[in-house]
Amino acid sequence: SWASAIYVNLAGVRNDAGNAGTYTASSAYYTVDTVHPWATITLADTALTAGETTPVTFRFNEPVNGFDASDINLSSANGTLGPLTPNANRTVWTATFTPRVNDNSWASAIYVNLAGVRDDAG
Structure with missing residues (x-):
């Protein structure tokens, strides 16, 4: 398995007032189990x-x-x-x-x- 996270660049996101987001938001790290029992x-x-x-x-x-x-x-x-x-x-x-x-x-x-x-x- 391997660890990863999801990232969102907030610079392209605007609120209702038109203000651009700043920085990057990220999820917690998660793993994907890629190994099967043998x-x-x-x-x-x-x-x-x-x-x-x-x-x-x-x-x-x-x-x-x-x-x-x-x-x-x-x-x-x-x-x-x-x-x-x-x-x-x-x-x-x-x-x-x-x-x-x-x-x-x-x-x-x-x-x-x-x-x-x-x-x-x-």
Whole structure:
């Protein structure tokens, strides 16, 4: 985001008596949020065997609201994810991933749908 203000040159402004304005009027500084939430997903162990579990970390670039299990797509994950736990500032969420028993898939992935996730600016 960046900060800016609105300025008005009063020299061209006249009151009903025809007196020209002086100086410049300005608004307070305001910011425009130009950053949208994005996430990285990290598994502590990427080579699991049957019976193992691993922590999964969802790290956001800024605090987020509305992130929950419904935002996580496990259709290609070949396993299940335990409850999500956020850190205090809502930038890191963790859960435990458990692969399916007898699944020998070499290409598993976890996806996050960010459509319902909002930063503090909305």
